[in-house]
């Protein structure tokens with residue numbers, strides 16, 4: 001695509017993102033239908049036929065496609081329309097105004113992820129304008145409810161209309177940002193996600209009077225021991241393919257950190273020692289890597305007792321556990337019970353509150369290699385790494401039905417990485433116009449290269 005066309009696309013792209021931000025799709029309740037209707041109109045003006053599918057009133061998902069010449073592969077460009085809440089008092093601009101200021105577009109969703117929705121709409125429009133004839137179908141879907149688990153969005157679509165969104169490959173959120181390492185950008189491609197297993201544990205005892213503690217069996221003490229044991233427990237380290245390759249990429253080159261990553265790979269058994277050392281200087285980095293190496297168990301809620309002088313017979317706590325691809329809630333629960341044996345399993349009850357499935361896509365694929373090649377056209381010195389999120393996205397539902405999903409919203413590091421990562425779901429979320437155009441340029445080129 002010529003520079004002139006990109007320049008023309010820029011204003012259209014910025015305006016699209018501004019308009020999307022102005023639809024308040026805070027979830028709950030979501031109310032994505034007006035934004036979905038807007039996109040339907042934008043795409044229909046370009047000659048597309050769109051479907052607006054509501055999982056329930058006001059929870060709209062919009063889908064369209066460019067038919068391929070019937071050869072594989074098919075590609076889904078996916079994004080979600082809902083956003084998390086924003087408190088206007090904390091922001092320096094109105095979070096739902098779509099303000100353009102200092103070269104940035106500000107607003108809730110500017111990064112997560114209305115910018116990518118705007119980019120993907122623009123890709124569809126440009127493909128049509130340029131008369132591109134793809135090999136397989138190119139599908140566009142902007143969906144509801146990602147921020148509350150996807151039940152009214154992608155999960156619902158996969159259950160009720162799989163034929164409308166299933167594709168060989170999916171490009172979605174979760175990666176694409178670059179990590180600057182020694183004058184070189186390492187771009188991330190999200191290929192794996194951990195999964196949540198939220199467990200409630202109930203400790204039981206015998207009630208008694210607070211003035212004679214020895215005559216009672218205090219459930220609070222039993223829970224205190226449970227929390228201490230699980231809070232300090234470090235499950236075995238396991239390097240899933242994505243994390244192994246990620247660490248290999250991060251260990252390339254000379255430097256203190258690179259050497260540490262190299263040592264960790266050579267002997268994962270001493271990973272904690274190495275990460276403890278790294279944490280003294282770079283705590284956030286060291287701890288996020290530690291969380292990629294194993295199941296984590298974090299106590300997050302605790303309740304017990306009702307009155308000052310009554311020793312409680314019940315105390316309950318919730319543990320936010322995150323398991324790796326290849327692990328299951330059954331093995332986790334068995335491990336937790338092993339750890340808690342000395343507390344007395346007969347006095348503990350376990351309940352799974354919520355769970356989902358950890359997923360991983362292979363990165364030895366034609367699309368992954370095309371991502372590497374395309375990025376080098378724009379940033380010749382760059383490298384690319386697969387990347388695992390410790391949280392989740394809608395990609396998990398599609399990986400479960402066999403789609404290869406990559407989180408890839410390409411972005412240059414024009415803000416410090418920590419600040420950038422905090423902004424999604426944070427205060428003063430914004431994207432630079434330069435990065436928005438970069439994202440469109442790379443993704444358009446990628447789609448054109450891969451699909452024709």
Ligand SMILES: [Zn+2]
Nearest residue numbers: 112113146173
């Ligand atoms: Zn998101």
